[in-house]
Amino acid sequence: xxxxxETNKIFCQLFYRGDLYVGDLPEEEDLMNGDRSAEEKYSIFxxxxxxxxxxxxxxxIGHKAFQVKTSLCALMKFxxxxxxxPLQNLDLSExxxxxxxxxxxxxxxxxxxxxxxxxxxSRFQEFLEMDDVRxxxxxxxxxxxxxxxGRNKKAVIPVYxxxxxxxxxxxxxxxxxxxxxxNFLVKQEYKLKEWKVAKLKEHKxxxxxxxxxxLKFKLPSNMYKKILVILHESIMPxxxxxxxLIDFLSAAYDIGGAISLLSLNGLFILIHxxxxxxxxxxxxxxxxxxxxxxxxxxxxxxxxLVNIFLSSTHLPAYLVAAFVKRFARLxxxxxxxxxxxxxxxxxxxxxxxPSCRVLIHRPKPCDDPYVMxxxxxxxxxxxxxxxxxxxxxxKHYHPDVAKAAMKINDPLTEQEDDISELLELSTFELMxxxxxxxxxxxxxxxxxxxxxxxxxxxxxxxxxxLE
Numbered sequence: 393x394x395x396x397x398e399t400n401k402i403f404c405q406l407f408y409r410g411d412l413y414v415g416d417l418p419e420e421e422d423l424m425n426g427d428r429s430a431e432e433k434y435s436i437f438x439x440x441x442x443x444x445x446x447x448x449x450x451x452x453i454g455h456k457a458f459q460v461k462t463s464l465c466a467l468m469k470f471x472x473x474x475x476x477x478p479l480q481n482l483d484l485s486e487x488x489x490x491x492x493x494x495x496x497x498x499x500x501x502x503x504x505x506x507x508x509x510x511x512x513x514s515r516f517q518e519f520l521e522m523d524d525v526r527x528x529x530x531x532x533x534x535x536x537x538x539x540x541x542g543r544n545k546k547a548v549i550p551v552y553x554x555x556x557x558x559x560x561x562x563x564x565x566x567x568x569x570x571x572x573x574x575n576f577l578v579k580q581e582y583k584l585k586e587w588k589v590a591k592l593k594e595h596k597x598x599x600x601x602x603x604x605x606x607l608k609f610k611l612p613s614n615m616y617k618k619i620l621v622i623l624h625e626s627i628m629p630x631x632x633x634x635x636x637l638i639d640f641l642s643a644a645y646d647i648g649g650a651i652s653l654l655s656l657n658g659l660f661i662l663i664h665x666x667x668x669x670x671x672x673x674x675x676x677x678x679x680x681x682x683x684x685x686x687x688x689x690x691x692x693x694x695x696x697l698v699n700i701f702l703s704s705t706h707l708p709a710y711l712v713a714a715f716v717k718r719f720a721r722l723x724x725x726x727x728x729x730x731x732x733x734x735x736x737x738x739x740x741x742x743x744x745x746p747s748c749r750v751l752i753h754r755p756k757p758c759d760d761p762y763v764m765x766x767x768x769x770x771x772x773x774x775x776x777x778x779x780x781x782x783x784x785x786x787k788h789y790h791p792d793v794a795k796a797a798m799k800i801n802d803p804l805t806e807q808e809d810d811i812s813e814l815l816e817l818s819t820f821e822l823m824x825x826x827x828x829x830x831x832x833x834x835x836x837x838x839x840x841x842x843x844x845x846x847x848x849x850x851x852x853x854x855x856x857x858l859e
Contacts, residue, residue: 396452399445400466406438407473413439415481439479446470446494453501453512461515467498468519468577475578490578490589492528499532502559505540505552513555517562523573526563527589530598533559534605541609550612557615560606561622565595565630593632600631607640613651616644620654624661635666645676652680653694660701674711677701678769681718686730695733695811702741709747714769716741716748717762720781728790729817735782735796736809743804748775752800756780792822 406412413435420440428436452463474491502509502516520526533556540552566573573590580587588594607619619627628634637658644655656677662668677698685694702715716738723734742748755778762777785797 396449396462396466399449400469403442403445404469404473406442407477410477411435411438412442412477412479414479417443446497450497450501453498454504454507454509461512464498464512464515467494471495471498471525472577489580490524490528492532495525495528496532496535499529499559500536503533503536503540503552503555505549508551509555510558513558513562516559519577520563522575522577523595524576524578524589526565527595527598529559530563530595530602534598534602537602537605537609548610548612553606553611553615556606557618560603561626563599563602564626565599566592567629596630596632600633600636603627603631604636607637613647616647616651617654620644620651620658623658628658628661635662635668638662638668638670649684650688650690653685653688653690653697656680656697656701657693660697674701674707675768678714678718679767681715681722683722683725686722686726691730695737699737699740699811703744705744707745709745710775711769712741712745713748713751713774714772716751716779717772717774717777718764720779721762721764723785724781727819728788728793729819729822731785731788731790731793732796732817732822733811735785735793735799736811738779738782739799739804740808740811743806743808749804750775751777751779754778756783 403412411434413432417439418436420437446467449463449467453467471491471494474494475489478489478491502513520529537556540549573592573595576589611619623637628637631637641655641658641662645652645659659670659673663670663673685691688694698715702712719734719738723731723738726734742752751774757778760777760780761773763772766772779800782797782800786794786801788794788797
């Protein structure tokens with residue numbers, strides 16, 4: 393650590409003094425040949441030592457035994473120093489100066505294929521607050537993904553892809569033009585307004601291209617979940633054209649299970665906010681309803697999303713009836729914690745769509761016309777059926793479930809039930825609530841029992857005395 397800091401001080405001072413060779417660096421073996429001056433030989437020698445130091449610092453970053461955070465800070469100081477004192481002969485009035493090559497090499501080491509670099513990436517996040525660093529990092533990440541994933545023939549590389557996701561998820565583009573691009577690591581003195589790095593539009597484009605390249609390749613299943621959880625809040629709002637995510641969301645939906653549930657939110661945003669035409673959205677949503685939805689980790693999110701999807705009063709009656717009936721049928725095998733969500737949820741759907749009240753009042757048919765296995769809601773014959781399943785739940789063993797099912801016997805009020813507090817209800821919390829509830833003492837016999845607690849020895853004594 394001390395040697396890293398001293399190395400950093402030495403070379404930053406050499407940058408400031410102009411002692412490092414500027415231009416195409418000659419080979420060190422050729423240093424003694426030719427008629428170079430002593431000062432030029434010295435600057436070439438120190439430039440080679442600088443390159444050696446950068447290589448060692450990069451090795452320390454990905455060290456298998458430990459990751460040296462001071463090496464990361466030292467390298468970023470070198471980036472700033474190279475920006476102020478370029479090592480190439482540039483006409484700064486015609487070219488923008490930024491040490492892209494050094495930053496690109498640093499990004500390559502952060503995106504290791506073998507070592508988990510998440511801790512170092514979290515430390516690197518503070519440098520991403522600078523607009524020029526963020527822009528060139530996004531460009532470097534995009535190129536790195538193309539090269540690494542292309543070389544591996546699109547195979548899954550879990551460690552590498554986790555490192556990429558850790559870096560991508562820390563990058564945030566300013567939300568509006570009002571937040572002007574002024575926070576630069578390397579100050580540019582000429583044509584600042586024409587610099588791509590100073591334009592929000594270019595940042596959004598780089599952000600979009602970076603994510604689209606990452607999502608283009610096959611991902612580990614747990615990676616799909618991580619991305620879909622943050623997609624609607626952290627990725628889509630920062631993209632120039634979120635509709636470009638349709639291929640990724642469609643592919644995620646086709647995977648099935650929890651990944652399909654999580655992809656629904658992104659699809660819904662594209663349909664309603666960006667006028668995307670996605671055929672059979674409700675048909676596919678309907679097909680997701682099976683007993684597994686009550687046991688997945690994202691149960692609360694799923695019910696929250698379905699509540700949003702079915703909130704429109706313009707949905708056709710047959711479609712809402714199909715969802716109501718499917719939920720009712722699934723309720724016969726659902727756990728109590730899910731039933732306490734499901735029952736008020738069904739009542740809310742009927743409140744929004746009065747044409748579905750016929751399901752409550754119609755008596756149970758001898759042969760239920762509803763076809764549970766039918767994937768098309770329009771062909772399920774749900775409107776011809778009744779909610780006999782809810783009537784059955786009125787005799788449920790759990791008193792709270794039975795009480796909730798009883799509400800369907802009374803006229804439904806116009807105000808919907810708030811199910812937000814029930815979405816995260818767990819079995820443990822339900823048990824705790826039951827244990828803490830006040831109980832009345834209920835007498836089981838008219839006369840208090842007195843003989844039940846006598847010991848067996850006393851009972852035998854009484855028996856022998858009687859004989």
